[in-house]
Amino acid sequence: MTVRITRGADAPRYHPPRHSGVDARRLQGHEAGPTQRFWVGESRYQPGAVAERSATTEETVYVVLDGELRLILEDGSAQALASGDSVHLPRGTTRSVENTSGRDARLLVIIATPSRTES
Template identity: 45%
Template sequence: MNTTRFAQAPAYFPPNHDGMHCLRLQGHEAGPSESLWLGVSVLLPGGHTSLDASAVEKHYVVLEGEVCIRTPDEAVTLQQFDSVRLAPGEARQVSNPGNRPAMLLLAMPYPKA
């Protein structure tokens, strides 16, 4: 078993994330994981990522606030406990359009070797 207390979760600093504080809950520097890692991002009002894709799928769950997920084809605003899955290679932009901080859970597999 690997336990990560939220208060001790290590921060990580992904490129092209502005107005966001990202914490690793499982995997990478937060501890062992064979297939996926979990993170939480706190998005300040106006916080966002650039419109980028990754080689693996991503799953997001809004824990607090509201978060807009935009792809080249559509945009959706998610509320608390709403979720979205993005396919491998699907570009996405994440943003907080509201005036309150938002919290977003990310689950993502490790890239295939």
């Protein structure tokens, strides 16, 4: 077993589709290092930043590390998320995320990787 450390300053940037005003970095998984069942990223949302409406491709967990974000679900309902709040999104959940506050927000993103047996 090999332990892999990714230093925050060295975490590779990635560009999630349909995101604007978001600085996203991969902390573990994909190009940041080997993981088998999930990957972890951190997204910094500037004021006014948006992750446009789309469906989750896999089971996803969000944890707000700092600031406030607004989560809007497919049915139009919205939830304010503050530092320390987390949300579980089953695979296929349609949602959008936006920062309507006047300060940056940090979001930890954990996403399952597809099972090798899935087609």
